[in-house]
Amino acid sequence: MYKLTANNITVSYESKNIIEDVSIELNKGEIACLLGVSGVGKTTLFNVISGLIKPEKGTVELDGKDITGKAGNVSYMLQKDLLLPYKTIIDNVSLPLVIKGEKKSRAREVASVYFEEFGLEGTQKKYPSQLSGGMRQRAALLRTYLFSDQVALLDEPFSALDSITKSSMHRWYLQVMDQIKLSSLLITHDIDEALVLADRIYIMAGKPGRITEEMCIEEPMPRNKDFNVSNRFLEYKKKILNVLK
């Protein structure tokens, strides 16, 4: 059974369809990428899956349970890290637990267990402004994970980083994912990023946005550092570019 499915989702705004009949499946522990140009409706789809907006048609199911239009089930991370500047890192990442009704001290305890695993040691009492962009994204991912260890939606999480930080973040991300096995759906408009990170790639195109292609990347995880300069990588890339044309 799939971990998460979005079935025949249609969303319209002012009687014009933004996305139409979009279906997506996510296996447990898998990283799937949603690839497409800006404005194709990727974020709209995320808003539906996270329960922030209700679709005109279609359903969202988590472990076979209908969660359409219900917030609080899958976690969400954006390109902006959205760490609250007035909270320390530990309070920022433990916020989802506090929202769920956990006591502050207990939430901190639970959160601090993961700091080493996420490469965040020593940042507990710092404020977000004292951290680099990469570290802030790590903290944001930890917060996302603490919110839900079921499914995470990542909306261009690394696109605000410079390319060197980005590739080191990719390696870090795959390493963490290998340990925590968080099923995630990741939006990107960067083909290379999708190829490095994804088990499966959905390509979204058109107006209204539809899934035009689904592609499996048969490459063991965590991926070799040299994968993105290999021939296989280029073949995949060529294929995607052809679809996007």
Added chain:
Amino acid sequence: MIKKLQNITNKISPALAIIAILCLWQILSFTGVVPKFMLPSPVDVVTAFIDDFPLLMEHAETTLAESFLGLIIGTVLGFVIAVIMDCFPIVYKSIYPILILTQTVPTVAIAPLLVLWMGYGILPKITLIVITTFFPIAIGLLDGFNAADPDALNLLKAMGANRAQCFIHIKFPSSLSHFFSGLRISVSYSVVGAVISEWLGGFKGLGVYMTRVRKSYSFDKMFAVIFFISFISLVLMFGVTLLKRASMPWDRIKEDSKFK
């Protein structure tokens, strides 16, 4: 190093300007260009201040007590109004213009009315201070609530947060710096409000002292009390800055890391 030097010159230049003005004033008064009984020299003002110091302190106590009480009530009221307006858009729409309107009415104009209604006691004074202080607080907070990052709010909603949680974790903390800007204004308003209401009647307070020395044409004492009042306002405003620093430690850290 250069930064430090710049800091010192930044502080020195206004100090020099003040000293220059005081010297000019002393000379004008000393040479008799302006008659001494109309414009006492700075030295006269200081002497008057020292002579009347115990009396001034006594009056200041009353004024400060009124200011604080009024300020506290005004702040609480401003806070409550801002929260209600934020919760209910319909209230926001209908009250906002009225709020602005109340601020176009000059304080001095309604003060006598308040005295007529409420007598010479502490009540009209507190009322006047509340009227003048709640506004900057309410507007500051409302601006702050509106300035809250909509993406952060969405994120919290996606986490399943209710409205109260959104308020506690996002809206209120993001409005703090606006709140303190409002409080700085309100603090100085509260002292001025207290003095003005004391002019119109009362038994004690710096405003009462002012009317008395005015009636006896003691210009030196008039000047002394005027400077004293602005000194009090400055100290209180500085107090607000300290309070802001203490309650918003992240703000200072942000500034520090900018220069690193």
